[in-house]
Structure formats: structure tokens, C-alpha cells
Amino acid sequence: MRILLLTTLMAGLLATGCSKHSAPAAKVRKPVYPKEDALQVVDFAQAYQGSVAKNLGGLSRRHIFDGLPFHLDGRITLYGQSQVNWDRRGNSTNNPAAQYPDLIGVPVDRTFHELHVIHAANWPDVEGETIASIRLHYDDGTTYDFPIIYGAHLRDHQRIRTEESEALSDPDSKIVWRGPGIPNFKSTARAFKSKFINPHPLETVKTLDVISTRHLAGYQLLALTVADSDYQRDVTAPVPPDEPERHFADTLAVQVRDQATGRPVKGALVKPAMDTDGPYMVAAPFYTDENGDGVIRYPKSRTAHISLTVIMKDYVNAYANWANDFPATNTIQLIPAQ
Numbered sequence: 001m002r003i004l005l006l007t008t009l010m011a012g013l014l015a016t017g018c019s020k021h022s023a024p025a026a027k028v029r030k031p032v033y034p035k036e037d038a039l040q041v042v043d044f045a046q047a048y049q050g051s052v053a054k055n056l057g058g059l060s061r062r063h064i065f066d067g068l069p070f071h072l073d074g075r076i077t078l079y080g081q082s083q084v085n086w087d088r089r090g091n092s093t094n095n096p097a098a099q100y101p102d103l104i105g106v107p108v109d110r111t112f113h114e115l116h117v118i119h120a121a122n123w124p125d126v127e128g129e130t131i132a133s134i135r136l137h138y139d140d141g142t143t144y145d146f147p148i149i150y151g152a153h154l155r156d157h158q159r160i161r162t163e164e165s166e167a168l169s170d171p172d173s174k175i176v177w178r179g180p181g182i183p184n185f186k187s188t189a190r191a192f193k194s195k196f197i198n199p200h201p202l203e204t205v206k207t208l209d210v211i212s213t214r215h216l217a218g219y220q221l222l223a224l225t226v227a228d229s230d231y232q233r234d235v236t237a238p239v240p241p242d243e244p245e246r247h248f249a250d251t252l253a254v255q256v257r258d259q260a261t262g263r264p265v266k267g268a269l270v271k272p273a274m275d276t277d278g279p280y281m282v283a284a285p286f287y288t289d290e291n292g293d294g295v296i297r298y299p300k301s302r303t304a305h306i307s308l309t310v311i312m313k314d315y316v317n318a319y320a321n322w323a324n325d326f327p328a329t330n331t332i333q334l335i336p337a338q
Contacts, residue, residue: 042224048074067234080218082123112226120157122218132219162283174238250300259333264292
């Protein structure tokens with residue numbers, strides 16, 4: 001029964017929760033905008049992999065956020081494990097990683113105090129995980145990195161039913177656009193804006209690199225604008241939530257242990273999925289703590305199935321799943337890999 005259930009659940013996951021992220025489309029042509037925008041907008045049209053409308057329909061062309069112009073015509077999508085694994089399914093000869101680069105360079109050639117970025121993640125990731133970085137290359141040969149952190153600067157571009165909170169911990173980041181999501185997922189689409197302070201504003205930035213950390217979530221860069229500091233500049237209010245903040249009151253404690261020794265396995269990656277409000281979707285992944293423990297949070301009255309995958313270096317991947325009757329605690333025994 002468990003094998004049949006797991007097969008059914010995985011089929012549902014492949015048909016819903018993963019398919020929301022499509023591979024990069026063909027390059028798009030950037031239209032002509034007011035000449036004064038060129039002083040602030042960083043043009044990376046030569047690196048576009050597809051249009052913004054591909055995943056964020058309605059967010060395109062020229063926008064003003066926080067008193068600054070942004071050109072949202074194309075996007076860059078960097079490597080993320082989840083997307084590549086999805087694209088690779090059922091085709092051992094396919095190499096989807098080639099479609100998602102690890103690094104893209106963008107010419108800048110100017111000085112500035114602030115870097116303003118419109119971006120989003122491609123799939124969920126661990127809270128606090130650095131999914132990418134933006135590296136400034138100065139004229140004197142030095143560099144400086146801005147880490148892009150899941151849960152601080154951005155989240156998945158789709159607000160799916162298994163996401164408990166969409167709050168951001170970085171005070172200079174916010175949701176600036178929300179639109180219709182994918183109906184089957186009962187989601188909304190969204191884009192995020194972050195401001196980064198250049199530590200060397202008098203030095204010319206020749207180029208910047210957008211670099212993947214090769215973790216679960218891919219990084220989507222939608223627009224770049226630079227500016228000098230101006231405390232009198234207009235401030236765009238964050239887009240209000242699509243619903244009251246979710247609070248999942250029910251928990252499933254996960255204990256990961258070494259099968260041979262019984263000792264806790266610290267740092268194991270736990271990737272849950274669940275059927276909440278209908279669609280079967282990926283849920284918030286996490287690492288086990290120093291005691292080998294972690295917690296899956298979920299709304300019991302709205303959840304029909306929960307499954308999980310546990311991944312740890314030097315061990316065989318482990319799986320578990322439940323339907324309707326969820327335990328308070330479950331121990332996963334990891335088998336050392338040969």
C-alpha cells in the first residue's frame with residue numbers, strides 16, 4: 001500500500017508542483033526607452049534567455065519603483081538543482097544544465113551608491129540559503145559580493161499553497177508586484193525588489209557577475225538599476241499580501257539517524273512535499289540540526305498527503321510518506337553509501 005501511495009503521490013508531484021517552472025525561452029528584443037533611463041538602468045538585454053511574461057505575465061516593459069526606472073523585458077535564469085532535475089526527468093540523454101548558466105557577466109561602466117534589483121527565485125529553497133551572488137568588479141581590479149538569500153531578499157516566484165510565510169527578513173527587500181498565478185496550483189505570481197549599498201561608491205564598477213551557488217532554487221534576474229543616495233526619493237509601498245499571513249499549527253518532527261550507529265545526522269537536507277488545499281506541491285526544505293532533528297509544519301485540516309526525501313552526502317537517499325493520518329514524530333534511518 002505504501003509503495004502504491006508513494007507512486008501516486010510522486011506522479012501528482014511531477015504533474016503539478018514541479019511543472020510550474022519552465023526552461024528558458026528564446027532571447028527577446030529590448031524596446032527603446034527614454035534616453036534619461038540610460039543613466040540609471042543597467043542594460044543586460046544581450047543576456048536575456050526569455051521574456052519576463054513567461055513566468056510573470058503582466059510584469060513587463062517599463063516600471064517605476066521607489067522613484068527609479070526599471071526595464072522588465074527579459075530575464076536571466078541561473079542554475080538551480082530543482083529545475084535541472086525536473087527537466088532531466090525521463091530523458092537520460094538530455095542535459096538541461098546547459099540551459100541554466102552558473103555565471104553571467106553584465107557591463108556597467110559607472111559609479112553609483114545603490115544597486116536596485118528586481119528578481120525572484122525559481123523553486124523554493126532552505127530559509128536563509130544563499131542561492132546566488134552579485135559580484136561587482138571595480139576598475140582597480142577589486143571585487144565585492146552581495147549574497148542573494150532565500151527568505152531575506154526573495155522567495156519562489158509562485159506563492160504556492162504549501163508556503164507558510166512570505167515575509168522577508170531584509171528591510172531593504174519587498175514584493176513590488178503580484179499577479180495571477182497558475183490556476184491548478186491556486187497560487188499567485190510575484191516579483192521582489194532589493195536595494196544593495198555599494199561599499200565603494202566612488203570607484204567605477206566595470207562589470208558585475210550574477211553567480212549561481214548551484215543549490216535547489218535557481219535565480220531569476222529581471223531588472224537592474226543604479227542610483228545615488230537620495231533620502232527624498234519616492235518610496236513604493238510593498239504590495240499587500242494576497243491573503244492573511246498563513247500560520248501552520250500542526251507539526252511532524254523528523255529525526256534523522258545513522259542506521260549503523262544510531263547517531264544523529266546533522267545537516268541532512270529534508271525535502272518535504274504535501275497535498276494542501278488540493279494540489280500536491282513541494283514544501284519548505286530544511287537541514288537537520290545538530291541533534292539530527294527538524295520539523296515539517298502543515299495545516300492538518302487542509303492536508304491529505306505528506307512525503308519527504310532525505311539527502312545527505314555519503315548516505316543513500318531515504319523516503320517516507322503518509323496519507324491523512326500523520327505521526328507526531330518519525331525517525332528516518334540513513335544507510336551509509338557503499
